Amino acid sequence: MLSTNIPEESGKKSLHFIEQIVENDLKEGKNGGKIATRFPPEPNGYLHIGHAKAICLDFGIAKQYGGTCNLRFDDTNPVKEDVEYVDSIMEDIQWLGFQWDNLYYASDYFGKLYDFAIEMIKRGLAYVDEQSAEVIASQKGTPTSPGTNSPFRDRSIEENLDLFLRMQAGEFEEGSHVLRAKIDMAHPNMHFRDPLMYRILKLSHHRTGDTWNVYPLYDYAHGQSDYFEGITHSLCTLEFEVHRPLYDWFVDQLKTDEYRPRQIEFNRLNITYMVMSKRKMLQLVKEGKVSGWDDPRMPTLCGLRRRGYTPESIRSFVDKIGYTKFDGIIDLSLLEFTIREQLNKIAPRVAAVLDPIKLTVTNYPEGQVEWNEAINNPEDETAGSHSVPFTRNLLVEREDFMEEAPSKYFRLCPGREVRLKNAYVVTCTGCAKDADGNISDVFCEYIPETKSGQSAADRKVKGTIQYVTAEHSLPAEVRLYDRLLSVPNPSEEKDKDFMELLNPDSLKVLTNARVEPILKDAEPLDHFQFQRIGYFNLDPDSTPEKLVFNRTVSLKDTWGKIADKMTK
């Protein structure tokens, strides 16, 4: 149970394995009873929903146990990193509802790390290798066969010291020298086969500028940074499991007291039909398959936000999936459930017609307008109501009329009655067709005493449909988003080109939609339920002249299932 959720329930729910570890450590009095975590993104891309899982854990554990959580940018590789990403990462964390206690950069520790590297050389634990990357790689051996020692492995401490200082002084070219830890080239864990600690990069760093010519690598920097910050629980994903012994080894070289940080791994988030790899997301953006990092089909936090997902719904989702060491794949429907669950409670109900067809109330006077009350949200009594117009000339959804319909069809069909929401029961009387035989008009007659609140308002009808008036409704563009991939998991189709797996129907744009007049006052990203259709929000690209709505998620579509059954 994360502290981001309702505290009353915290006693009922069982603890996941990381919470148990933390509580045990607390019970045993480790690290003086302190809890300190960190969220360590590399500023080389946008945060996505997988990061949300890590963020909720790192910040959640700290909050839950009265500890602290730092934001630390893991900026040890100036090749890939950019200031642009730093800002978006901070913004997205705060949008999700979290605030860091301290803001650090791994580059803050470059000086300390450099000094300690020198210390390790002096202790005979590190050496400078002058071989090429290819040669070093070939000497590493394979997972099933041991590696061989570098010819430079046993040079003197003085020589190593001299070379390392000259590496930093800029005397050597990139790739010509590296600093390696001297451990064991035959170790069964490949990460112990003399791992690289420093490489030469003659690049300007986004924070340290041109101060450094050598930059530390992950394995040397991460545990050390945790140690410098007093992190007690260093939470990361499962692929770092094999690194943990090395993490501990480096910390052992550094530590001078009882305190030590502890790395714990949990399972990475996978969701069906979602592209979660940074490389593939970048490819989608670069090749223009999506409109950008914040395209509503993207799993990025900014994409989900634009799509209409709320921070609460994402936190609720993360809470439901839990933390284990099992590499599974979450069904997309669980994510969709959490946003439906929340939007059902908060989204005002409005009428919208995506594919309009004229419905004329033939016995209603031309030119007459009445304004009826429409409840904003039946789930929330405090949400109030607004007025909707009713006239002779209405627009309804094209699929809400069938000239010949099966018995289970509860909408407009000649001879049948339906209720027009908030107004009257009408009897459908027929339709008109154009020269090509397409239905152009639908006709009905209203029954005056069936108006909401009147004597016959309780008249039993099986269907209720929504409508807008031809005179008052506003034109709008509606974007329907679907799953981006056509298969649940692209890794199951490894032999296929990733781009071939994209769902061609992932975006449909409807340009003839009509919406209630009240929507002209909406703010960007405001949530609505278009009744009987789905949840939508107003896109930030909207203008007063052109309203643009994004569909967050569709309603549960029982009618679609009935229709499927009838056609079989």
Next chain:
RNA sequence: UGUCUCAUGGUGUAAUGGUAGCACUACAGUUUUUGGUACUGUCUGUCUAGGUUCGAAUCCUGGUGAGACAACCA
């Protein structure tokens, strides 16, 4: 012929030697001025073979299957 890790319904996750539970999904029903919501019900599970024990999803051993590791990435 390596090291590390994992295996509970369709999916995810509980049960820490004592009634295999929860959520999503699917299906059925009740309510409903949204074919939405809410409520009720149904289906479906401990990878396998041994062992320890009064009792095993849980502990032990062997098998099987899956994932991570051979970047001067993190």
